[in-house]
Amino acid sequence: MAAQIDGVETALAEKLEGVSLDEVKRILYGRPYKTLEFSAETQKLAQDGDFQLSGYIVDAQKEQTRAPRLVRVAAIQNKIHRPTTDSVVEQRDAIHQRVGAMIEAAAAAGANVIGLQEAWTMPFAFCTRERLPWTEFAESVYTGPTTQFLSKLAVKHDIVIISPILERDEEKDDVIWNTAVVISHTGRVIGRSRKNHIPRVGDFNESTYYMESTLGHPVFETKYGRIGINICYGRHHPQNWMMYALNGAEIIFNPSATVGTLSEPLWGIEARNAAIANHVFTVGINRVGTEVFPNEFTSGNGQPAHKDFGHFYGSSYIAAPDGSRTPSLSRVREGVLIAELDLNLCRQCKDAWGFRMTNRLDMYAQKLTEVSNPDYRPDIRREQ
Numbered sequence: 001m002a003a004q005i006d007g008v009e010t011a012l013a014e015k016l017e018g019v020s021l022d023e024v025k026r027i028l029y030g031r032p033y034k035t036l037e038f039s040a041e042t043q044k045l046a047q048d049g050d051f052q053l054s055g056y057i058v059d060a061q062k063e064q065t066r067a068p069r070l071v072r073v074a075a076i077q078n079k080i081h082r083p084t085t086d087s088v089v090e091q092r093d094a095i096h097q098r099v100g101a102m103i104e105a106a107a108a109a110g111a112n113v114i115g116l117q118e119a120w121t122m123p124f125a126f127c128t129r130e131r132l133p134w135t136e137f138a139e140s141v142y143t144g145p146t147t148q149f150l151s152k153l154a155v156k157h158d159i160v161i162i163s164p165i166l167e168r169d170e171e172k173d174d175v176i177w178n179t180a181v182v183i184s185h186t187g188r189v190i191g192r193s194r195k196n197h198i199p200r201v202g203d204f205n206e207s208t209y210y211m212e213s214t215l216g217h218p219v220f221e222t223k224y225g226r227i228g229i230n231i232c233y234g235r236h237h238p239q240n241w242m243m244y245a246l247n248g249a250e251i252i253f254n255p256s257a258t259v260g261t262l263s264e265p266l267w268g269i270e271a272r273n274a275a276i277a278n279h280v281f282t283v284g285i286n287r288v289g290t291e292v293f294p295n296e297f298t299s300g301n302g303q304p305a306h307k308d309f310g311h312f313y314g315s316s317y318i319a320a321p322d323g324s325r326t327p328s329l330s331r332v333r334e335g336v337l338i339a340e341l342d343l344n345l346c347r348q349c350k351d352a353w354g355f356r357m358t359n360r361l362d363m364y365a366q367k368l369t370e371v372s373n374p375d376y377r378p379d380i381r382r383e384q
């Protein structure tokens, strides 16, 4: 396996400097952002914890009639912290402890809303297609240990937390879902959003465990802004992003678990394009590290059976509606990325580009109704 590089930004900075580096960064990432300064104590939390901490200011133009609407959003990417052969409780508790420390650092850095990665409390065991012990990581949105753990942190720091977990709906047939729980600054659960599109690609054998959401595209009104959550594979579906935006989201999180060989060239494009097309901020969060499982599994591609999923490349980033974006977190290290966003930028971009005004939804609604009929035939004209 090729050695893992830390990231595109580090590689560029090793080879370029001065104006060339600034120009390459501008061309790749849009306007430069100022960096957020953190106190010595906050930096020490990251140093002592051995995780990356970086921050940026994504400002907007000053308006005469509206004050800036500043919100600090944090994306946290983590590894698993115990071997997958340890007990479920030991594995989950170790991740809780680790991510708890990262949440403390994010809060010390002034974060208002913190987003975690997809199924953050567990290894991404769906590749195995085994049920036990992995299904034991599933827990209740309202009373499960993870919500209880995070509710305390939410109250302590006056923060909103987006907690994507494997959900066990104990009130309805014990069914399992891939769910993001939205925990208010009050510590109460505002609601849940479930994964709308389930992958059937590579080792992502998730359809074995749960079905597509039936909850639509809920948007959550929080103290710090309106939030939607488009879970992982849903990012390949532009209409999924669009529906959260049409329901009023200003920030759309994309908690993910994805590996380099499959999706890395797509990663920097999709959430960023969604921010542009929908006049919203997007937050792509991917897990990091390599996860090894006790039993071999196959990928249905003729290759030998194997025990690891490949490298989860992290690279979490935040994109703005004007097409600019932050640098990524590392491809190999855990990290906390913070961006201070001025939500006024959403409307400023709507006014400037007018994608909402010109989206012709009525035309597409009619056409999509026709196309979704199995008897529909594509409208291709040919020379007679």
Ligand SMILES: NC(=O)NCCC(=O)O
Pocket: 118, 199, 204, 231, 232, 233, 234, 256, 257, 258, 259, 262, 263
């Ligand atoms: N977790 C998940 O949906 N992964 C699918 C692979 C991808 O979308 O990159």
